[in-house]
Amino acid sequence: MWANKETEAFIDWARHFNANKGGAVRFYGLDIYSLFDSIDAVLTNLDKIKPPLAEKARAQYACFDPYGRDEQQYMNSLFEWPEGCKAQAIKVLHDLRRKHFEIRTEEDEDVVMDIVQNAKIAVGAEKYYRSVMFGKSPDSWNVRDTHMIDTLDMLLGHTPNKSGAIVWAHNTHIGDYRATSMMKEGTVNLGGLARERYGEDAVALVGFGTHRGSVIASNKWGGRVQKMTVPAAKEGTFDDLFHRITIAGSLPNQYYLVFRAVGTAEQKEEGKVVNLKELAKWRGQRAIGVVYTPSTERWGNYVPTQLSKRYDAFIFVDLSEALRPLAHLERYEDLTEIPESWPMGV
Known part of the structure; x- marks a missing residue:
């Protein structure tokens, strides 16, 4: 997840910021x-x-x-x-x-x-x-995400001047589990646990979606890192809905919406809040993890979601581009031009 040029650029920025500004940005x-x-x-x-x-x-x-x-x-x-x-x-x-x-x-x-x-x-x-x-079906997942929130808790207590934290994780970890099908399955996640532990006004959950593009992932755990084509979103899903809105409204390739302003009263006043009932309806939202199979995603990669309740804000990129793996990665393969016929990964 982190062996890419975008993360490398952020680490370089943080190193220079800490050296020149006396800051304490940590990763x-x-x-x-x-x-x-x-x-x-x-x-x-x-x-x-x-x-x-x-x-x-x-x-x-x-x-x-x-x-x-x-x-x-x-x-x-x-x-x-x-x-x-x-x-x-x-x-x-x-x-x-x-x-x-x-x-x-x-x-x-x-x-x-x-x-x-x-x-x-x-x-x-x-x-x-x-x-x-x-364990039962959700147990291993819950062990992971409970560990994540406990680790975040520890880090927040360890940071100087009670600083905040920006957490980067997949939608399935970030979006509040209570606004998805995860709730019925007995599955929790980092975003929902953070809202419960710190209070909703102290947490901003930001989701991400795309209509089509490319992504780096693997077809199995421990497998080769591959650049894969992300097919057009399944019809009727949130990813498809935003694509149609983008086309109909001649919107830019990427934009964001705020569903619920969080923070202080002044910060809330500055936020432009979108309050659309359509976004609180149940629709599928695409989930792409480190293991991904584009050819079969329409049957298993869409999480039933109430988008405006799952997140506080949502970033949409109509045509997305994969992160760029670091050059030293030996097990990397670009499959964007190859038919997606490999076995299913879970």
Whole structure:
């Protein structure tokens, strides 16, 4: 998701801003797909600042060694050994929490935060893979998004001067789950949880849609990064509706609408609010994740949605263009000119 030139440009901007303006713009991840990388981060940092604690953690994390840094192997092992390494991952986190104040007073607070957070990720990732194998349909998703909101909570408490945060995620994570079919399925998400936890006036949820264009994704988890053609939106969906509005109104290729102004009274006054009953009706809205199959999307990629309740604002790009992968990516393939005939990805 982040290995693209657009993210690289933002990181360069943030680096120069921090150097020249004395700012503190930071860039963090929220997800839990880094079990073994997070274990490495815990051990590497502890080796530098608390070698005895590193050895204790290494002894616990050795439980994961037989799986060769392969999450799929670990998940498969749970059928024969259901207890897995859950207790060991939790033990490391508990030990770090007990020593947290002692370490924090001696070392850089950012380093300590990084150690503890990566230990939390190891616990969360283990719980996620366990829920994939043994949980009900929404359980693994809910583990991820609950971890995301808890991580955001931690970061907001860690930022100087009580700064805010801009969170970049797919629509399915950002748009309030209570205004989609996710609610009936028992699925929660980051955007809805943020509204519940911080209050609706403290959160602005911004959605994104397109009629057609291109996107970088993969046809399976861990697969090659591919530039794919996004076909014209399914008729009757919000993505199709905005395309027809764009054509009929001779609107520009990209624009945004505000459904609900948030913030202070002054900020609300400045916002131009669109209040259209049509946008509160139930329609499908396209969802494109890291795994995507354009040839079959019309049967499975549209989420029943009340758009003006799901988001506070909505950005629409009629003809969109894919992000540009970094040149060093070896597993990248441009398929925009190739028929979309690969197997379905989920």
